[in-house]
């Protein structure tokens with residue numbers, strides 16, 4: 408695909424995990440498509456992706472999966 412920043416071809420989509428908010432309101436969204444350009448080094452989300460992220464955040468109560476990370480004791 409074509410990079411929005413430098414206009415060159417070769418930008419690729421990479422799926423990343425992003426966290427939004429902080430503290431108790433934090434929300435982690437996995438598998439978010441991020442555009443990465445090897446020419447200018449820019450990485451960004453498309454307008455469609457940002458729109459979808461906003462929608463997911465507004466509806467997070469219905470779609471969020473509660474996960475608990477494994478914790479071990481240092482002793």
Ligand SMILES: [Zn+2]
Pocket residue numbers: 410411412413414415444445446447448449
């Ligand atoms: Zn670029």
